[in-house]
Amino acid sequence: MSQPSAHDVVIIGGGVTGAGIARDLSLRGLSVLLLEKGDWGAGTSGSSSWMIHGGPRYLEFDWDTTRLSTTDAGHIVTIARNIVYRVLFLIPVLPHDKNNIERMETAMEVYDRFQPLKKSHPHTRLTPEEALQIEPGLTRDMVGAVTMEEWGVDPHRLVFANVQDAVSNGTRALNHTKVVELLRDGGAVIGVRYRTSDGVYSEARAKVVVNAAGPWVPEVGHMAGVDVQLRPAKGIHIIYPHRISRFAISGESIDGRDLLMVSHAGFTLLGTTDDDFYGDLDSVEVMRDEVDYLLQGFERVFPAIRKFRPVRTTTGVRPTLFKWRRYEDELSRRYRIFDHAADGVDGFVTIAGGKLSMYRLMAEETSDAVCRKLGHQSPCVTATRPLPGSESDMEPAEELARRCGISALAAVKLQSRHGCRAAEVLDGAAAGRPGVSALRVDLAPARRASCAPPRSSAASSDGARPSDSTRSAILCNRRGLDARPS
Numbered sequence: 001m002s003q004p005s006a007h008d009v010v011i012i013g014g015g016v017t018g019a020g021i022a023r024d025l026s027l028r029g030l031s032v033l034l035l036e037k038g039d040w041g042a043g044t045s046g047s048s049s050w051m052i053h054g055g056p057r058y059l060e061f062d063w064d065t066t067r068l069s070t071t072d073a074g075h076i077v078t079i080a081r082n083i084v085y086r087v088l089f090l091i092p093v094l095p096h097d098k099n100n101i102e103r104m105e106t107a108m109e110v111y112d113r114f115q116p117l118k119k120s121h122p123h124t125r126l127t128p129e130e131a132l133q134i135e136p137g138l139t140r141d142m143v144g145a146v147t148m149e150e151w152g153v154d155p156h157r158l159v160f161a162n163v164q165d166a167v168s169n170g171t172r173a174l175n176h177t178k179v180v181e182l183l184r185d186g187g188a189v190i191g192v193r194y195r196t197s198d199g200v201y202s203e204a205r206a207k208v209v210v211n212a213a214g215p216w217v218p219e220v221g222h223m224a225g226v227d228v229q230l231r232p233a234k235g236i237h238i239i240y241p242h243r244i245s246r247f248a249i250s251g252e253s254i255d256g257r258d259l260l261m262v263s264h265a266g267f268t269l270l271g272t273t274d275d276d277f278y279g280d281l282d283s284v285e286v287m288r289d290e291v292d293y294l295l296q297g298f299e300r301v302f303p304a305i306r307k308f309r310p311v312r313t314t315t316g317v318r319p320t321l322f323k324w325r326r327y328e329d330e331l332s333r334r335y336r337i338f339d340h341a342a343d344g345v346d347g348f349v350t351i352a353g354g355k356l357s358m359y360r361l362m363a364e365e366t367s368d369a370v371c372r373k374l375g376h377q378s379p380c381v382t383a384t385r386p387l388p389g390s391e392s393d394m395e396p397a398e399e400l401a402r403r404c405g406i407s408a409l410a411a412v413k414l415q416s417r418h419g420c421r422a423a424e425v426l427d428g429a430a431a432g433r434p435g436v437s438a439l440r441v442d443l444a445p446a447r448r449a450s451c452a453p454p455r456s457s458a459a460s461s462d463g464a465r466p467s468d469s470t471r472s473a474i475l476c477n478r479r480g481l482d483a484r485p486s
């Protein structure tokens with residue numbers, strides 16, 4: 001085994017939270033090692049609903065989560081402006097819904113007060129005729145509808161943009177690298193032992209180790225002998241390979257939960273469930289009855305849904321903070337930072353709970369806690385500093401296409417992933433070769449920008465491998481989808 005490397009901070013977990021902390025701390029001038037056992041964002045972040053939202057639902061029981069996530073969503077959509085997009089929801093109200101149209105509109109009026117924080121527009125109320133005119137697939141059994149505007153993002157790209165910026169500010173980032181043990185000196189945690197994808201074990205020393213392992217937080221906590229209790233909740237989505245509706249649509253499940261159907265980047269995602277999870281986090285399966293639950297709820301608002309053929313499912317486990325409550329759906333999405341010095345374990349900090357929509361704030365507060373421990377004084381800059389690809393306005397896609405000799409579709413696709421860096425990506429990867437496919441040019445620069453070593457040399461060199469949402473997509477399973485009508 002080689003000599004241990006030394007860092008100010010080691011972060012365990014390359015989901016949106018860990019990547020956000022690595023970016024924040026490296027921008028504050030600290031030396032950081034970020035370790036992820038899978039691909040960037042391949043945990044809960046990658047299996048989310050792809051929404052940067054304020055969560056109007058939480059207004060009923062957790063007002064503060066709506067306020068915090070709307071405020072932070074405002075920062076995220078500013079720093080990631082070239083990779084986020086507006087998502088307009090239609091929420092049809094049916095005769096026996098939990099909320100009648102007046103209650104629904106009142107809720108939206110309250111949510112409208114938060115909307116400017118994330119640069120979204122207020123709601124509109126529609127008659128059934130108006131709703132059907134703009135979205136003919138909706139049920140006719142409707143008393144009216146309201147609109148609600150949120151933001152969408154590819155979580156893989158968001159995580160990778162954070163990793164990319166962290167790396168360009170000095171972070172050493174290794175994916176496919178699992179932390180297997182915490183190094184101890186008496187009570188304190190002084191580093192980690194990790195295994196790279198080719199089975200080589202190494203050690204890294206750190207003044208502070210951050211546990212940002214999402215639903216795996218308790219498992220990593222046990223390595224230090226501390227007990228962080230979560231109430232993990234499983235959620236699934238059904239994926240269709242194309243757009244199904246003009247707008248995003250929200251519906252109500254049999255138990256009164258909100259379901260959503262949203263088109264992202266040319267595919268449609270229908271979800272989600274929210275069930276207590278007690279199984280193996282590394283092997284979460286989708287059940288047929290979960291798929292049926294979603295279809296049953298959704299066909300009430302969109303009767304033709306069973307005519308469309310899904311291609312796969314995704315599943316993830318929310319790292320929800322523990323609380324004894326009747327319904328999983330009513331659990332707070334708040335987060336908590338634990339300095340385990342209080343448990344007699346110095347040098348070890350955990351961040352648990354929260355949402356993708358407020359990852360930046362979670363990262364900022366965790367980084368503040370780490371800096372306090374290190375006596376390091378440097379302000380957070382992540383609320384205003386653009387992520388890679390969002391530094392400047394994008395040129396019109398047709399111009400990029402014409403200049404680089406690619407199709408307009410390929411240009412749009414590249415820009416949706418790389419923002420204003422799309423041209424740089426093309427120049428470097430394809431040198432203006434006509435007819436080059438978007439996918440080929442997309443993969444090459446990601447590899448270069450992140451100094452990614454070839455798989456076989458991962459142990460001998462440092463570098464971040466690209467997150468590849470295509471690969472994650474292939475890894476997602478098809479269970480629960482057999483024998484659906486096409």
Ligand SMILES: Cc1cc2nc3c(=O)[nH]c(=O)nc-3n(C[C@H](O)[C@H](O)[C@H](O)COP(=O)(O)OP(=O)(O)OC[C@H]3O[C@@H](n4cnc5c(N)ncnc54)[C@H](O)[C@@H]3O)c2cc1C
Nearest residue numbers: 013015016017037043044045048049051179214235356357
């Ligand atoms: C179905 C579903 C839909 C959701 N939709 C939304 C949404 O639309 N909007 C929203 O705001 N929130 C949403 N959420 C919540 C949101 O996805 C999560 O709160 C957030 O992504 C958690 O990010 P994280 O980085 O904390 O965890 P993760 O993304 O799970 O990252 C933790 C990482 O730690 C790694 N890890 C674990 N153990 C080790 C180890 N020993 N060594 C190295 N690495 C390790 C894991 O591989 C993982 O990648 C959704 C959640 C679910 C389940």
